[in-house]
Amino acid sequence: NQFGLNTVFEPNDPSHTIVDLVFVHGLGRWLPDDSDFEGVRIHSFGYNADWRSLKPSPLDVHAFGESLVEELVNHPRLNSQDTSIVLVGHSMGGLVIKKACILSKTNPDFAPLGKRLRSFYFLGTPHRGSNLASTLKNILRALGTEQRYVTGLEKQSELIRALNDQFRIHYKGIEIHTFYETKPTRSLGLVVDQESATLGYMEERPQLLNASHRELVKFEDQRDSNYRSLRNRLANTITKIRADRIGAVSPGPSARPPTLPVDRKPALTESDIAGRFEYNSTFKPF
Numbered sequence: 001n002q003f004g005l006n007t008v009f010e011p012n013d014p015s016h017t018i019v020d021l022v023f024v025h026g027l028g029r030w031l032p033d034d035s036d037f038e039g040v041r042i043h044s045f046g047y048n049a050d051w052r053s054l055k056p057s058p059l060d061v062h063a064f065g066e067s068l069v070e071e072l073v074n075h076p077r078l079n080s081q082d083t084s085i086v087l088v089g090h091s092m093g094g095l096v097i098k099k100a101c102i103l104s105k106t107n108p109d110f111a112p113l114g115k116r117l118r119s120f121y122f123l124g125t126p127h128r129g130s131n132l133a134s135t136l137k138n139i140l141r142a143l144g145t146e147q148r149y150v151t152g153l154e155k156q157s158e159l160i161r162a163l164n165d166q167f168r169i170h171y172k173g174i175e176i177h178t179f180y181e182t183k184p185t186r187s188l189g190l191v192v193d194q195e196s197a198t199l200g201y202m203e204e205r206p207q208l209l210n211a212s213h214r215e216l217v218k219f220e221d222q223r224d225s226n227y228r229s230l231r232n233r234l235a236n237t238i239t240k241i242r243a244d245r246i247g248a249v250s251p252g253p254s255a256r257p258p259t260l261p262v263d264r265k266p267a268l269t270e271s272d273i274a275g276r277f278e279y280n281s282t283f284k285p286f
Contacts, residue, residue, distance in 0.1 A: 002046050005071035008032075009042040017041045019118075019241055020083045021234070024068065024093035036235040039242070041083070045071065047096065061092065061159060065099025072100075073113050084118040084241045086234070090217045091192070092153065094125025098167045105170035119175040119237045121230075123209075123216045127164065128196040129155035155196075168201075176204045177233055183212040207233070 009032040011017050018039045021031070025046050031037045047064045072078055072085070089097040097120055104114035130153055153160075180197035184190055191213035198206045209216055209226045219227035 002044070003048060004067070005043055005045050005075055007041065007043050007075075007077065009040075010077075011039055011041060014041070014077070014081075017077075017081060017083055018245055019086055019238055020078055021086045022072070022088065024087065024089040024096055031231070031234075034231070034235070037238060040238060041077065043075075045093075061095045061099050061163070064096045065103060068096055068100040069103045069110055069113065073110060083116065085113075085116045086119045086121070086237060086241075087117070088121040088123070088234075089125060090123045091125060091213065094120075094122040094127070095153075095159075095163060097122070098163050101174070102163070102166045102170050106166075117174050118241060119177065120171070121177045121179070121234070122197070122199075123179045123230075124181050124192045124197055124213050125178070126153055126192045126196050127160070127199055129153055129157055129160045130192050130196060131155060171201075175237065176201055177237075178204055178206045179209050179216060179230065180206065181211055181213050181216055182208050183210065183215065185212045185214065205233075 005022070016039050020041050020043065021037075022043045022045055025044065031040070031042060045068055047067060048059065078085075087097045087100070089095075101114075101117060101120070104110040104117065176199065178198045180194045181190060181192065182194075194206075194208070198204065207229065209229060211226050215226065221227075222231075
């Protein structure tokens with residue numbers, strides 16, 4: 001993946017864009033050809049998390065989340081239109097999304113962005129950490145290096161606890177969709193099990209996919225059942241956003257009808273009052 005925020009598809013008429021759909025990392029390959037995604041601008045956000053590099057990296061989820069927020073705020077297309085924003089993250093990408101959400105809701109400079117966040121899709125995100133992170137950390141330590149973002153993915157790590165405590169407060173008003181793996185990765189087992197891949201929120205919509213951790217975002221073609229499950233859920237989100245925008249522009253049947261004029265008698269003039277007074281003054285009782 002290229003680093004930073006890259007626009008991979010722009011609607012034919014950019015002025016009619018209703019949604020900015022951001023994948024952290026990758027995905028979105030077939031969606032531009034799908035009529036249900038008309039008016040959707042698609043982006044990919046990449047960050048340098050190559051754990052195979054032997055050079056130690058000072059970067060972590062907080063740094064990646066800051067980068068995502070800044071990219072969204074400063075993108076010329078995104079900051080010139082009041083579109084809804086849908087974020088889709090795989091594995092650690094979901095944690096990056098959570099951090100970006102927290103920053104957008106707590107920093108006044110990012111408040112306009114926070115109001116536009118509509119839906120989050122988490123695919124195999126280790127919300128409670130992963131046992132594999134501890135194994136990977138030990139491997140890297142044996143090689144004489146360390147990656148901060150790997151340490152943060154361990155179960156019960158300080159990063160995981162802080163993210164969950166803060167995100168629980170700031171996600172209100174945002175739809176939450178979680179997908180989890182059900183097939184083991186060869187020689188590793190389940191990289192992120194169901195318990196860690198789901199949040200347990202009342203508003204959350206969890207769903208299993210018949211996939212390993214990597215296959216959650218790697219599809220054979222558009223007939224792949226996992227692709228269809230994700231595509232259909234995203235299409236439903238886009239449909240609801242489109243309906244909300246139409247409803248905001250056109251008054252619905254519950255709109256208050258116009259007030260009808262009341263038939264009132266004309267006000268009396270001074271001459272009318274004077275004439276009545278003269279008439280009464282000449283009246284003689286029997």
